[in-house]
Amino acid sequence: QSVLTQPPSVSGAPGQRVTIACTGSSSNIGAGYDVHWYQQLPGRAPKLLIYASINRPSGVPDRFSGSKSGTSASLAITGLQAEDEADYYCQSYDNTLSDSWVFGGGTKLTVL
Amino acid sequence: QVQLVESGGGVVQPGGSLRLSCAASAFTFSSFGMHWVRQAPGKGLEWVASIRYDGNEKNYAESVKGRFTISRDNSKNTLFLQMSSLRAEDTGVYYCAKGLYSGYDFKLGHWGQGTLVTVSS
Numbered sequence: 001q002s003v004l005t006q007p008p009s010v011s012g013a014p015g016q017r018v019t020i021a022c023t024g025s026s027s028n029i030g031a032g033y034d035v036h037w038y039q040q041l042p043g044r045a046p047k048l049l050i051y052a053s054i055n056r057p058s059g060v061p062d063r064f065s066g067s068k069s070g071t072s073a074s075l076a077i078t079g080l081q082a083e084d085e086a087d088y089y090c091q092s093y094d095n096t097l098s099d100s101w102v103f104g105g106g107t108k109l110t111v112l
Numbered sequence: 113q114v115q116l117v118e119s120g121g122g123v124v125q126p127g128g129s130l131r132l133s134c135a136a137s138a139f140t141f142s143s144f145g146m147h148w149v150r151q152a153p154g155k156g157l158e159w160v161a162s163i164r165y166d167g168n169e170k171n172y173a174e175s176v177k178g179r180f181t182i183s184r185d186n187s188k189n190t191l192f193l194q195m196s197s198l199r200a201e202d203t204g205v206y207y208c209a210k211g212l213y214s215g216y217d218f219k220l221g222h223w224g225q226g227t228l229v230t231v232s233s
Contacts (some may be wrong), residue, residue: 002156036219038157045207045223046149046157056219057212089157091220100173101218103149106156
């Protein structure tokens with residue numbers, strides 16, 4: 001079980017807005033560590049989607065946005081498109097284990 | 113365009129060893145921290161190990177500490193992962209990844225395509 005909790009699945013219709021939560025604790029997100037988000041399309045390697053909670057690497061559409069509050073972070077996707085169907089992972093640092101970077105368990109996004 | 117190409121995966125018996133390589137190109141390899149992340153079949157991502165741009169700092173997940181060794185050859189633009197005392201739970205796709213920014217950055221900005229390691233008798 002990961003120290004970062006994500007819902008196993010979310011879904012939405014094309015054009016809709018969905019959010020994916022990443023819930024942590026005082027030893028990771030709540031301690032102020034950065035949260036990063038990755039998108040993994042089926043059969044592909046992961047891709048950095050959001051870094052330091054709110055920033056998009058060049059080339060990532062502004063339909064993707066991130067936020068962070070307290071011990072949680074969220075990824076929002078607006079104007080949902082079929083090609084957004086993928087697994088999404090959050091990542092942060094946890095100070096209860098020595099030098100430990102952790103991923104959330106992942107969320108499968110289904111575009112209806 | 114940044115390229116990361118992993119190799120060295122395969123089938124190995126429990127208790128065995130394997131050495132993974134990651135050939136990097138199209139960026140100044142010696143300026144960037146590098147990382148290994150794995151994914152068991154049908155499961156999520158797991159951070160495995162990281163190494164600073166100069167090789168002088170290394171970090172490992174508890175699950176592999178003492179069994180895996182990360183290293184790099186900056187003269188050959190290559191990252192390595194030496195794996196020993198392999199267990200069935202080490203089975204999965206191993207990805208090489210590059211920090212987004214130079215230094216020792218844990219934002220994984222570029223990923224290779226992965227190499228499959230199967231630990232089975």
